[in-house]
Amino acid sequence: MNHLKVERDGRVVTVRLHRPHVLNALSGELLTELLGVLRPLDADPETGCFVVTGSEKVFAAGADIKEMAGKSAVDMMAEDYFAPWEKFADLRTPKIAAVNGPALGGGCELAMMCDLVVAGESAVFGQPEIRLGVIPGIGGTQRLTRLIGRAKALDLILTGRTMDAREAGSCGLVSRVVPDDRVLPEALDAAATIAAYGRPAVRAARECVDMALETGLRDGIRFERRVFHALFATADQREGMTAFLEKRPPRFDGS
Numbered sequence: 001m002n003h004l005k006v007e008r009d010g011r012v013v014t015v016r017l018h019r020p021h022v023l024n025a026l027s028g029e030l031l032t033e034l035l036g037v038l039r040p041l042d043a044d045p046e047t048g049c050f051v052v053t054g055s056e057k058v059f060a061a062g063a064d065i066k067e068m069a070g071k072s073a074v075d076m077m078a079e080d081y082f083a084p085w086e087k088f089a090d091l092r093t094p095k096i097a098a099v100n101g102p103a104l105g106g107g108c109e110l111a112m113m114c115d116l117v118v119a120g121e122s123a124v125f126g127q128p129e130i131r132l133g134v135i136p137g138i139g140g141t142q143r144l145t146r147l148i149g150r151a152k153a154l155d156l157i158l159t160g161r162t163m164d165a166r167e168a169g170s171c172g173l174v175s176r177v178v179p180d181d182r183v184l185p186e187a188l189d190a191a192a193t194i195a196a197y198g199r200p201a202v203r204a205a206r207e208c209v210d211m212a213l214e215t216g217l218r219d220g221i222r223f224e225r226r227v228f229h230a231l232f233a234t235a236d237q238r239e240g241m242t243a244f245l246e247k248r249p250p251r252f253d254g255s
């Protein structure tokens with residue numbers, strides 16, 4: 001692999017973006033590597049959580065501008081440029097973004113495709129594509145608006161300004177803001193906690209929360225109730241509730 005560093009610690013897999021000369025700009029090759037690593041792991045029952053991070057200085061400065069600068073509209077449409085990023089969003093294993101420094105353009109969009117975002121005090125978020133004569137292209141106009149609301153999303157997207165970690169935390173883009181040197185430990189800690197729970201319940205919880213962004217309240221509540229009912233077919237439900245009644249820690253096995 002040229003653009004990633006991958007480590008596994010038990011049920012947690014950490015992927016570090018590694019294109020330091022271009023501030024981890026997200027190229028097509030990087031995406032191919034990312035999906036090549038994560039998709040088989042997503043299907044592996046021994047995988048409990050992914051952590052996606054950059055360096056201590058930068059998460060990712062966006063899509064690779066050099067790679068796309070010379071393309072025509074026909075190229076973009078023919079390649080359906082950026083479409084495979086949805087395969088990253090669609091991974092069913094929870095993903096935690098651990099962000100230090102800038103997460104701009106595609107970098108901000110990558111963070112938004114994750115389930116939790118742990119940001120250091122140096123983190124900076126924004127969708128500056130307007131400065132390049134384009135708009136966000138990896139879901140930014142859609143996810144950002146759903147996450148932080150229209151007024152704030154348009155403030156960022158139309159002016160191209162950035163916001164710091166504190167502002168990102170207060171408007172709901174970020175799950176936790178911690179000192180810079182605590183970002184990765186905090187993300188790994190959360191990942192280990194999630195990875196220790198039963199896979200069926202973890203995946204069900206993610207799907208239900210994402211459904212809240214995609215459907216009306218009535219349908220969403222019905223969906224949640226049916227998924228809740230279905231979890232009573234799992235051994236993890238029996239184990240979790242029995243362990244509670246027997247006053248002992250549960251041993252989930254994902255079945």
Ligand code: CO8
Binds near residue numbers: 061076104
């Ligand atoms: N792509 C390619 N190279 C980059 C990128 C990038 N996104 N960002 C930085 N680099 C390169 C620079 O060109 C520079 O290379 P070199 O050393 O060869 O000159 C190197 O990384 C270091 O960058 P800087 O010298 O600029 O570093 P600074 O610390 O001065 O600034 C910034 C850091 C503020 C992050 C600055 O680099 C910057 O503004 N980067 C671009 C941010 C940006 O605009 N991101 C959005 C990209 S577009 C996108 O993500 C989605 C596009 C949607 C298109 C829709 C089509 C369907």
